[in-house]
Amino acid sequence: MLARVPDDLTPDLPNPHAVPPPEAAAAAGGPVSEPAGVPAGATGAAPTSPAPATDAPASPAPPALELRGLWRRFGEKVAVAGIDLVVPAGSFYGLVGPNGAGKTTTLSMATGLLTPDAGTVLVHGRDLWADPVAGKALIGILPDGVKLFDRLTGEQLITYAGLLRGLDRDTVAQRARDLLVAMDLVADARTLVVDYSAGMTKKIALACALVHAPRLLVLDEPFEAVDPVSAANIRDILAQYVASGGTVIVSSHVMDLVQRMCDHVAVVAGGHVLAAGTVDEVRAGASLEDRFVELVGGRVSGEGLAWLRTSSD
Amino acid sequence: MVAHLVRLKLALLLNGFKRSVWQVIGFVFGALYALGFAVLVVAGMVAVGTQDVELQRTVTVLLGSALVVGWWFVPLLAFGVDATLDPERFATFAIPRRELVAGLAVAALVGIPGAFSAVAAVATSFAWFRHPLALVVGLVGGVLGLAVAVVGGRALVALLAPLVARRRAREVLAMVGLVAVISIGPVLSGIGEVTVDRSSFDGLVRVLAWTPFGAPWAAAADAATGDWLPALARLTIAAATLWLALRLWSVALARTLTEPARAVSSTARSNGIGVLGRIPATPLGAVAGRCLVYWFRDPRYAIALAIVPFIPVLMWVVGRGGGMLLVSGLLAALVSGWGLSADVSYDGSAFWMHVSAGVRGWVDRLGRVIASAVVALPLVVVITVASAVIADRVDALPALLGAAMGILLTSYGGASIVSALFVQPVQQPGENPFQTRQGASLATVLSQMVGWTAVLVAALPPAVLAWVAVARASALLGWGALVVGLALGAVWLTVGVRVGGRLLDRRAPMLLQKVIAFE
Numbered sequence: 001m002l003a004r005v006p007d008d009l010t011p012d013l014p015n016p017h018a019v020p021p022p023e024a025a026a027a028a029g030g031p032v033s034e035p036a037g038v039p040a041g042a043t044g045a046a047p048t049s050p051a052p053a054t055d056a057p058a059s060p061a062p063p064a065l066e067l068r069g070l071w072r073r074f075g076e077k078v079a080v081a082g083i084d085l086v087v088p089a090g091s092f093y094g095l096v097g098p099n100g101a102g103k104t105t106t107l108s109m110a111t112g113l114l115t116p117d118a119g120t121v122l123v124h125g126r127d128l129w130a131d132p133v134a135g136k137a138l139i140g141i142l143p144d145g146v147k148l149f150d151r152l153t154g155e156q157l158i159t160y161a162g163l164l165r166g167l168d169r170d171t172v173a174q175r176a177r178d179l180l181v182a183m184d185l186v187a188d189a190r191t192l193v194v195d196y197s198a199g200m201t202k203k204i205a206l207a208c209a210l211v212h213a214p215r216l217l218v219l220d221e222p223f224e225a226v227d228p229v230s231a232a233n234i235r236d237i238l239a240q241y242v243a244s245g246g247t248v249i250v251s252s253h254v255m256d257l258v259q260r261m262c263d264h265v266a267v268v269a270g271g272h273v274l275a276a277g278t279v280d281e282v283r284a285g286a287s288l289e290d291r292f293v294e295l296v297g298g299r300v301s302g303e304g305l306a307w308l309r310t311s312s313d
Numbered sequence: 314m315v316a317h318l319v320r321l322k323l324a325l326l327l328n329g330f331k332r333s334v335w336q337v338i339g340f341v342f343g344a345l346y347a348l349g350f351a352v353l354v355v356a357g358m359v360a361v362g363t364q365d366v367e368l369q370r371t372v373t374v375l376l377g378s379a380l381v382v383g384w385w386f387v388p389l390l391a392f393g394v395d396a397t398l399d400p401e402r403f404a405t406f407a408i409p410r411r412e413l414v415a416g417l418a419v420a421a422l423v424g425i426p427g428a429f430s431a432v433a434a435v436a437t438s439f440a441w442f443r444h445p446l447a448l449v450v451g452l453v454g455g456v457l458g459l460a461v462a463v464v465g466g467r468a469l470v471a472l473l474a475p476l477v478a479r480r481r482a483r484e485v486l487a488m489v490g491l492v493a494v495i496s497i498g499p500v501l502s503g504i505g506e507v508t509v510d511r512s513s514f515d516g517l518v519r520v521l522a523w524t525p526f527g528a529p530w531a532a533a534a535d536a537a538t539g540d541w542l543p544a545l546a547r548l549t550i551a552a553a554t555l556w557l558a559l560r561l562w563s564v565a566l567a568r569t570l571t572e573p574a575r576a577v578s579s580t581a582r583s584n585g586i587g588v589l590g591r592i593p594a595t596p597l598g599a600v601a602g603r604c605l606v607y608w609f610r611d612p613r614y615a616i617a618l619a620i621v622p623f624i625p626v627l628m629w630v631v632g633r634g635g636g637m638l639l640v641s642g643l644l645a646a647l648v649s650g651w652g653l654s655a656d657v658s659y660d661g662s663a664f665w666m667h668v669s670a671g672v673r674g675w676v677d678r679l680g681r682v683i684a685s686a687v688v689a690l691p692l693v694v695v696i697t698v699a700s701a702v703i704a705d706r707v708d709a710l711p712a713l714l715g716a717a718m719g720i721l722l723t724s725y726g727g728a729s730i731v732s733a734l735f736v737q738p739v740q741q742p743g744e745n746p747f748q749t750r751q752g753a754s755l756a757t758v759l760s761q762m763v764g765w766t767a768v769l770v771a772a773l774p775p776a777v778l779a780w781v782a783v784a785r786a787s788a789l790l791g792w793g794a795l796v797v798g799l800a801l802g803a804v805w806l807t808v809g810v811r812v813g814g815r816l817l818d819r820r821a822p823m824l825l826q827k828v829i830a831f832e
Contacts, residue, residue, distance in 0.1 A: 113668055115822045136671035143669075146662035146829060149603060151610045156586045156603075163589070163599035164670040172594070192610075208666070 062125030064089040064216045064247035065110060070119035072105055079105040081271035082119070087249055087264070089124070089215075092242045094262035094279070095251040096288075098296055102271040103251045104144055104220055110249075111141045111218050123216060137165070140214035142205050144221045144251075150194035154185050154204045157193055161208035172211070179207040182237060184230060198225035206234065210241075217241065217248045223257065235261060255289035269296045314408060318416030322423040339758075340425070347429040354432070358439040370534035373437045373451070374518045377458050377530030380430055384462035388470050400471070400569050414563050421463050434459035437530055444537040450544060451533030457551040458529030461558065465525070468558040471565035522547065525554035596672055600680025601687075604656070608688050613659055613739070621645050621692055625700050638704045639783065642697030642717040643776070647768070649689035650724025654732045654764060656681050658739045662829045668821045675814030678729040682810065685725070693717050712782035712791035715798030719775035720768075722802025726809025727768040733816040735760040736824050738831040771805050 065087040072080040080102040087093045097103050108114035110121050112132050121128040121135075128135035152160060155176055162172035180186045183203040188196065193204055202225060209217060217238070223231050238248050239261075252258050258265055259279060265288065266276035274295045275282045283291045293299055330337045354376070361372045403413060422431050437458075438451030521527030522534075529551035535544035588605050592598035608614045625641035657664055667677055697717050701710045737757040775798035782790035817824075 111669060112671070113665055113822055113825060133671040133673070136669060139669070141665075141669045143665055146665050147832070149607075149660070149663045149666065151607055152589075152603065153586070156589050156606070159586050159589050160599055160603050161666060161670070163594055164596050164666065164672055166596055167594075169594035 061089055062122065063087055064091070064124055065218075065249065066120075066122040067106070067110060068120040068122070070106065070109055070121070071117045072102075072109060072114065073117060078271055080109070080116075083268070083271070083273055085266055085273060085276060087216075087247060089247055090242065090245055091247055091264045092238070092262045093247070093249045094258035094265040095249060095268060096253070096255060096258055096265060096292060097251075097268035098298070101268045103268055105271075106268065107218055107220050107249070107251060108143070111139050111143075112136050113141070113143065137212075138215045140209035140212065140217045142202075142209045142217075142219040142222055144224070148193055148201065148205060148208075150196075150201075151192060153190045153192055154196070154200075154207075155180065155189040157204055158207050158211055162211040165212035167212060175211050175213075176207075179210060182233065183207050184233065199227055199230060202226050203230060203234070210237075215246060217246060219248065219250045221252060222250055223252065223254065255287070255292055259283070259288040267292060267295050314412035315416045315419050318413075318420040319423055322420040326424065343425045347425045351429055351432045351436075355436045355439060358436045359442065362440045362442045366534060366537050369440045369537070370522075370531065371514050371518050373440050373530045373533065374521055374527045375514060376433065377437055377455075378521045378524075378526040380433060381458065381462040381465065381526045381529075384430070384466035385469055386466075388466055400566050404569075404571075410563055410566060414559060414566065418460070418464050418467065421467065422459075427463070430462065431459060434462075438533065441533050441537060447533045447537035450536040450548075451530075454529040454532040454548060454551065457548065457555060461525060461529060461551055461555050464555060464562060465558040468562035468565065471562055471569065523550070525550060528554075596670075597676045597680050597683075600667075600672065600677055601683040604681050604684030605687060607659075608684060611659070618649075618688060618692075621649055621689075622696070624648070625696055625703075628700070629703075636704065638700045639706060639709065639713060641700045642693055642713050643720055645696045646689075646693045646717040646721035647724055649685065649692065650721045651728050651765065651768065653681055653685050653725060654728035654761070655737065655739060656728075657732050657824060658736045658828060658831075660828070661739075662825070662832055664821075664825050664828055668825050673814065674733070674817030674821070675810050677817055678733070678810045678813045682725045682729065682806070686721075689721065693721055706783070708786060708788065709779075709783045709791060711788070712779035712794040715791070715793075715795030716772075716776045716779035717798070718795075719798030719802040720772045722799075723772040723805040724768050726802075726805040726807075726813075727764050727771070729806075729809040729813035730816065731760055731764040733813040733820060733824070736827050736831070737761075772802070774801055 063086045065085070067083055067085040070080055070083045071078070083102070083106055085106075095103055095107070105114065109116045109119075110128075112121075112128055112135065116129070123135045123138050126135050126138075148157060149160065150157075158176040158179055159172050162175060163169075167175075180189050183206065185200065185203060185207070188200065193201060196204065202222065206219070206222060209219070222234065226234065238250075242248055250258070250262070262279055264277065265279050265282050267274045267282065275291075279288065282288070286294070330340065358373075361369055400413070400417065408416075421427055434455040435452065436455075438448055438455050441447035441451045518527065518531075522531035528547040532544040532547040532551075535541070535547065588602045589599065592602035608618065624645050625638060628637045628641045628644070660667075694714070694717075697713050698710065701707050701713055735757060775794050778790060778794035778797055781787070782794050
């Protein structure tokens with residue numbers, strides 16, 4: 001039952017632009033040295049290092065997503081301070097960072113939900129902010145911390161997302177059914193989304209992101225509040241999507257998950273990229289979690305709060 | 314605890330200023346306005362103090378009663394309670410309930426309405442500056458009255474909140490509120506006809522003075538004439554009301570803290586995909602279909618819809634069955650057409666779906682217009698026809714329909730532009746209906762006012778034509794108004810959708826960030 005669905009989710013529909021199979025296979029295969037080398041800012045010393053170097057010895061197909069010098073400030077606070085990132089096509093890319101690192105802001109700008117103050121976003125080589133309509137057609141998004149049109153039923157919501165993307169009725173109906181099966185939401189297809197639990201809401205939002213078979217999936221905290229069984233199902237779907245040439249970017253707090261699931265990872269903190277590359281390159285022998293703590297810092301020794309133990313006095 | 318909560322309220326007020334300059338400007342304007350009123354009240358009271366006791370009694374009791382009625386009922390009907398110190402937020406702190414109640418009551422006075430009320434309440438005693446003993450009683454009564462007003466209002470809201478969380482009850486309440494507003498019409502026009510003299514209110518004041526509304530303020534008058542027994546009785550009424558209100562509030566708070574109000578989920582189920590299965594399978598059809606679902610499933614839209622049929626009733630009452638009735642169709646058109654200007658705000662952050670899908674601006678605009686028109690067009694036509702029939706002016710029907718259609722289409726055009734420029738903080742679905750949204754800024758108010766004015770000016774030609782046609786009973790002009798209304802309305806609608814659409818193409822991400830910030 002599940003096996004049928006991801007086949008249908010392969011990026012076949014609106015984009016006949018051939019997904020380059022060799023590169024996709026290579027990138028999905030794991031620790032393969034990127035043609036473009038380590039992306040800019042991998043050392044963390046100078047995030048605004050020369051960007052042209054990354055795309056000069058260009059591979060035949062452009063990366064799925066390329067961010068160049070992305071800046072965004074909110075009032076006084078600089079949320080994203082010049083992020084450069086290259087997400088190769090066909091990669092499963094993890095974006096990790098502490099709270100307030102600028103992950104959501106970066107992903108919002110990368111997907112057309114938030115205007116950058118400066119910088120360029122290239123989606124499969126096309127400038128997203130120069131031609132938003134064309135760029136957004138390639139992307140499926142699961143944003144974090146926003147609502148859905150929750151007075152629709154689950155089935156209606158998927159249908160709505162599909163129709164907004166310009167799919168025809170039969171395609172939408174077919175995919176909505178498949179997605180409801182894949183997300184284990186068939187029994188609740190006709191319940192209003194407002195009455196869904198947090199995990200169910202995540203799943204229906206993910207279904208909406210998938211319905212138009214995008215070439216690039218951007219998922220902000222996709223596994224938050226999702227039960228382990230559903231999470232495993234979703235991981236399978238995503239893995240098969242990547243295997244068939246799609247690109248996935250996930251942000252997460254759970255290092256373990258990223259280490260197991262992703263082939264590439266970028267560590268973001270304070271609006272900068274501290275390290276980026278394949279998972280093995282970034283973790284450099286250690287576990288991703290240890291490496292993350294080492295990069296980001298901020299561990300407090302466990303000797304504070306002594307009074308917390310004094311149960312009586 | 315009292316001082317603590319007052320400090321918290323002050324800190325929240327000041328922090329609000331940091332978020333937006335407009336909020337500071339709005340506050341300054343509000344404060345100046347309130348200050349002007351306060352000066353007026355104080356001066357008025359001193360002036361009244363030079364008059365005889367009966368007039369003093371009338372003025373103080375009426376003013377005081379208005380204060381109490383305002384605190385008690387305005388939050389229920391219109392603006393809700395200032396929710397900066399929502400009791401639910403203290404649920405996890407172990408605060409003794411008695412202290413929490415006292416703290417919340419005093420903190421309610423921090424802010425413009427509270428400060429104004431406090432000044433006004435104390436000022437009522439100034440009317441007795443020639444009677445020192447009455448002045449003291451007046452001060453006591455004023456403070457008591459203020460407490461009755463604030464605590465009573467909060468108690469009522471706290472008691473009714475769980476009831477009103479249910480959609481059905483909320484709609485009924487909106488109706489009751491509307492009927493109350495409607496009944497103001499005849500009362501006012503009644504007052505307009507009777508020449509107001511000093512004795513007009515004697516009966517009202519006599520009754521009020523024995524109710525919780527007027528009793529605290531009437532005690533001083535009795536003291537001034539030496540009637541100590543009635544004075545004592547009135548103060549007792551006030552004190553008893555305060556005690557009862559405190560008890561009720563405390564009980565209601567206890568319930569809130571352990572069982573927070575939740576919007577009762579309807580667990581509604583629908584068959585298939587409903588409207589979305591019947592619209593043309595295009596983005597435009599999808600937007601229209603989704604909005605249509607919302608018109609019937611989202612109580613915020615449903616209320617707006619439920620109020621429109623009351624417009625003819627209101628007009629009939631105000632105009633006493635005369636020609637005013639004929640305006641109902643036009644008003645219904647304006648209200649339902651302009652309602653569209655809050656559409657993006659009602660979407661809230663769910664608007665991201667439109668942004669991420671790259672929905673073209675004009676598709677978004679037109680889809681919303683179509684959905685609203687499916688509902689509003691028949692409604693406006695029915696109201697226009699019914700009002701013409703009841704007023705026995707069927708001959709005026711073409712003119713009225715022309716003006717109504719002109720206004721409806723023009724408001725759609727105007728609302729399409731305004732809602733691409735501004736979003737406003739609105740009540741979230743399922744939120745406690747008695748809470749006001751913080752941060753409605755002067756910019757919002759201004760944009761609404763400018764928008765209304767522009768729409769009215771743009772729709773002037775058919776409206777004027779229709780007016781002349783109705784006044785002169787000219788069939789030719791009437792048909793002319795119909796043609797002009799439809800044609801000009803169509804032009805303005807097209808302009809609105811195109812301009813609004815182009816604005817939205819550029820500004821959609823910005824609007825999205827604003828509505829996200831409101832939540």
